[in-house]
Amino acid sequence: xxxxxxxxxxxxxxxxxxxxxxxxxxxxxxxxxxxxxxxxxxxxxxxxxxxxxxxxxxxxxxxxxxxxxxxxxxxxxxxxxxxxxxxxxxxxxxxxxxxxxxxxxxxxxxxxxxxxxxxxxxxxxxxxxxxxxxxxxxxxxxxxxxxxxxxxxxxxxxxxxxxxxxxxxxxxxxxxxxxxxxxxxxxxxxxxxxxxxxxxxxxxxxxxxxxxxxxxxxxxxxxxxxxxxxxxxxxxxxxxxxxxxxxxxxxxxxxxxxxxxxxxxxxxxxxxxxxxxxxxxxxxxxxxxxxx
Amino acid sequence: xxxxxxxxxxxxxxxxxxxxxxxxxxxxxxxxxxxxxxxxxxxxxxxxxxxxxxxxxxxx
Numbered sequence: 001x002x003x004x005x006x007x008x009x010x011x012x013x014x015x016x017x018x019x020x021x022x023x024x025x026x027x028x029x030x031x032x033x034x035x036x037x038x039x040x041x042x043x044x045x046x047x048x049x050x051x052x053x054x055x056x057x058x059x060x061x062x063x064x065x066x067x068x069x070x071x072x073x074x075x076x077x078x079x080x081x082x083x084x085x086x087x088x089x090x091x092x093x094x095x096x097x098x099x100x101x102x103x104x105x106x107x108x109x110x111x112x113x114x115x116x117x118x119x120x121x122x123x124x125x126x127x128x129x130x131x132x133x134x135x136x137x138x139x140x141x142x143x144x145x146x147x148x149x150x151x152x153x154x155x156x157x158x159x160x161x162x163x164x165x166x167x168x169x170x171x172x173x174x175x176x177x178x179x180x181x182x183x184x185x186x187x188x189x190x191x192x193x194x195x196x197x198x199x200x201x202x203x204x205x206x207x208x209x210x211x212x213x214x215x216x217x218x219x220x221x222x223x224x225x226x227x228x229x230x231x232x233x234x235x236x237x238x239x240x241x242x243x244x245x246x247x248x249x250x251x252x253x254x255x256x257x258x259x260x261x262x263x264x265x266x267x268x269x270x271x272x273x274x275x276x277x278x279x280x281x282x283x284x285x286x287x288x289x290x291x292x
Numbered sequence: 293x294x295x296x297x298x299x300x301x302x303x304x305x306x307x308x309x310x311x312x313x314x315x316x317x318x319x320x321x322x323x324x325x326x327x328x329x330x331x332x333x334x335x336x337x338x339x340x341x342x343x344x345x346x347x348x349x350x351x352x
Contacts, residue, residue: 041350049350055297055321057304064308064343068336071343073309161348264332 060154179233184224191221218252225252229260295320308343316345 041049065071128136150156171177194217201210227233228244241256248256299307299321307314313324315338328335341349 046351049317049322050295050320052322052324052327053295053320054323055295055299056319057301057316057321058298058319061316061345062301063345064305066340066342066344067308068339068342073305073343075309076306164348165351264334 060158062154177235179227179235184233187220187224191217194220221247222252222254225254225256229256229263304343313338313342315341315343317347317350 064073067073150160194213198210198213198217201207201213224233225244225247228240228247231237231240233240233243244256244260248254248259304314304321307323311325313328315322315324324331324338328338331338
């Protein structure tokens with residue numbers, strides 16, 4: 001569950017408490033004190049943000065569109081009269097221009113490389129280029145999303161934010177952030193069984209079969225390393241780091257520090273293509289774009 | 293003046309135009325210029341919250 005641009009993305013809580021509470025998409029790795037067991041930012045981190053405060057606002061804040069998303073901001077010296085020529089786009093998908101404008105699909109002008117796709121626009125047989133088809137499809141998806149999801153006015157969004165905060169509090173109160181150590185007992189039984197099978201097969205000279213069990217053992221213990229990387233086992237930075245280093249670095253030869261550096265960003269806003277990196281197991285040099 | 297100073301919308305707009313990474317949290321104006329590259333979650337997520345109310349995103 002997460003809020004993106006104040007749109008509440010509704011996710012049903014699990015029917016049963018999940019032993020790997022750290023796999024929730026809003027869990028992230030930050031330095032934490034011993035009492036911190038929830039939220040992406042520990043209480044210490046939240047308090048430290050005061051250092052960056054330069055002032056305050058009054059009243060209700062209407063979001064700008066950030067520069068990285070194309071927002072335009074007037075410098076101090078720009079006179080107010082120029083407001084009409086450089087109007088700030090208020091963050092509102094309903095009024096913001098689409099990434100690609102909707103094109104007229106009735107234009108039957110043929111172009112070189114035009115693809116005839118009778119399935120592109122239902123009910124029409126217009127000749128459209130791939131770009132035209134893509135633009136129309138994107139616009140249609142935007143229209144569907146605007147019709148499906150809540151309105152973007154401040155009152156509706158504020159109400160969603162309040163409901164989200166209440167829901168988040170309920171998640172905390174119901175103990176979903178608290179790790180149930182007994183579940184790790186079951187995990188350890190499975191790990192021990194796989195390792196025992198590996199050792200037994202190895203002692204009998206069944207090398208290929210023993211290799212399979214060793215691979216399964218390595219594969220399974222990495223789930224616990226994942227939990228440790230998310231500070232999800234003891235919720236203590238130092239302890240979970242040591243657990244993660246032992247499992248990942250020592251037992252499996254994979255740097256937990258390297259993994260966290262990309263995985264933290266992945267869980268920040270999961271599956272948002274604009275920001276989300278390849279979730280795991282890619283070398284930094286193979287990433288298609290820089291994220292940090 | 294200081295951390296209690298009230299910033300108008302126009303002032304915050306001009307700060308962002310000058311290149312500052314301004315984020316609003318719990319009514320406070322945060323200037324995160326130096327923090328962007330140190331943020332464990334990456335600098336991109338901060339850039340996507342410049343000029344926006346980020347209370348829920350930070351507290352979540």
